[in-house]
Amino acid sequence: MFIGVDQLRHDAIWPHKALPVETPNMDRLMRGGVSFGRTYATSPLCTPSRGSMLTGDYAFTHGMGTNCDMYHALGRELADPGRLLHHDLGRAGYRCGFVGKWHVGVEKGPADYGFEGDVPPGYGNLAGTDAFKSYLEDNGLGYTIEPELYFNPGRQTLAAGRWRGPQRSTPCHFQSNQIIEMLEGYRSGDAPFFATVQYWDPHGPHLISDEFHRSTDRSRIVPWPNFADDLSGKPRRVKRERDDFYRLHPRTQDELVAYIGYYCDHVAMLDYEIGRLLDYLEASGLAQSTLIVFTSDHGDMTGAHGGLIDKGLPYEEAMRVPMVFSHPDLGSGERSGLALNMDILPTALSLLGVAFAPRQAIDLSAQIRDSGAKGRDYLLAEYHGLRFLYSQRILVSDDNLKLVFSPGDLDEVYDLARDPHEMDNLAQRPERADDLVRLRLALMKETARHGDPLRDCVSKFNGRWRTGSGQFDATAVFEAGRAGS
Structure with a gap:
């Protein structure tokens, strides 16, 4: 039931x-x-x-x-x-x-x-x-x-x-x-x-x-x-x-x-x-x-x-x-x-x-x-827009950190244990840089693991340009051709 x-x-x-x-x-x-x-x-x-x-x-x-x-x-x-x-x-x-x-x-x-x-x-x-x-x-x-x-x-x-x-x-x-x-x-x-x-x-x-x-x-x-x-x-x-x-x-x-x-x-x-x-x-x-x-x-x-x-x-x-x-x-x-x-x-x-x-x-x-x-x-959630198309991904860690990835705007990071009402965005805080790196790496892994179509965007926005997503990559094609010659 x-x-x-x-x-x-x-x-x-x-x-x-x-x-x-x-x-x-x-x-x-x-x-x-x-x-x-x-x-x-x-x-x-x-x-x-x-x-x-x-x-x-x-x-x-x-x-x-x-x-x-x-x-x-x-x-x-x-x-x-x-x-x-x-x-x-x-x-x-x-x-x-x-x-x-x-x-x-x-x-x-x-x-x-x-x-x-x-x-x-x-x-x-x-x-x-x-x-x-x-x-x-x-x-x-x-x-x-x-x-x-x-x-x-x-x-x-x-x-x-x-x-x-x-x-x-x-x-x-x-x-x-x-x-x-x-x-x-x-x-x-x-x-x-x-x-x-x-x-x-x-x-x-x-x-x-x-x-x-x-x-x-x-x-x-x-x-x-x-x-x-x-x-x-x-x-x-x-x-x-x-x-x-x-x-x-x-x-x-x-x-x-x-x-x-x-x-x-x-x-x-x-x-x-x-x-x-x-x-x-x-x-x-x-x-x-x-x-x-x-x-x-x-x-x-x-x-x-x-x-x-x-x-x-x-x-x-x-x-x-x-x-x-x-x-x-x-x-x-x-x-x-x-x-x-x-x-x-x-x-x-x-x-x-x-x-x-x-x-x-x-x-x-x-x-x-x-x-x-x-x-x-880690838990991965998704959002694609309600009144207009708008891609976001939400990642929550077991230790109560939360990343909201908005490729067209600001990223958000919240410490839900300290800030359960999400008032303080930590994404730009130098002292929380290690947390941001960890969450971004986890988001890349989770979107790749589940075959999320946004995984290429997630990776490239975060500094990994070779993502293995299957999308056309001119650099890889050029290097493959050069190696073949």
Whole structure:
């Protein structure tokens, strides 16, 4: 059972909770299993991260580096859909079902690849489907939208407001009904199953149902420690995107607290629905025999770093996500090794004893079974742009150093142990030159090892002009010809 959510910060729930939102259900899920406290999104963006979670490959391999429905999309459908994880499970006799957000192709949805379930392709809009409208009509439910906050002048870019209706009238409640109905059908059969529900929540706009509107105590919300960041030492595009793309982003602490409050209310709505699903799994007896995996596709800036909004940024708020593997035989506890949310595929299949082809993701099952098992020395993440094409690579070391490589702008280095809020870019500090060299060498090795198309750029920007990337090299050709003569 793979429970996925959209844009959930790692610090919204246990064990790293920094927000006053009540999340008893996600907290019990995290506490009851083996969690990875340093899990990163493979990319801080929906489509590439979702494609990676479902294939175990980086986006530069599965082909969908940007959101698939953008005008500049790098890929509109998966390059090799045979890599989707449910094919391995299907060959092992599993029934495979999908509920919720797909966003891994604009024309083909899960059913086109053999999943059970009625899920629209692309980003999807559950509220616009006939099934949701019929559900409302059959149950005498209705709602209206009352906007309360916009990110741009002229009532543009809706940020938050009220979903004037009960929780039962929301798409996330309907999603919970759908996955419970699917699980009930699987429970009555003889075959093992893989089922996933991918909630759209708490992705904005934050439209809060009657039961949860202002359910979070705003007086307990503390402004982010990096809200005063003037963005000096960060690439120029960060400030421009904050100031020009979201012109009404939070500028005062009161505005920030108000916006964080909406986010918290939305997280509380989501937590309620996940609680319904967990209660069903326990009451039905499925929890005793089902591996439950939970994570998010990426995080959310939520006004950090001086008012940054949304995702698509290499900072911890958008990159860090919760991740847990829960089964009665696995025990519980937090693991300190570096993990990517795309590690779900090889880890889950390994725990289930299902054979699978090698992936770029790694199998975390040894760390799950043994808290002392060694994990990654370095973690590589990628970003290819959201509103425009923009290549970046993110490297995190096991000793908590972080390099953000931006070939068209400034590089960034942060000491996450000393500076967890990433205020102090160390890339130009002479006293940290050895760290910069080490991180750059590691980035060259990681991009080369994974066949990253950016590896030639990474190497040449850092002084290694013969990279072995396979790209045409006139010098090598000339020297080969001279040697032949």
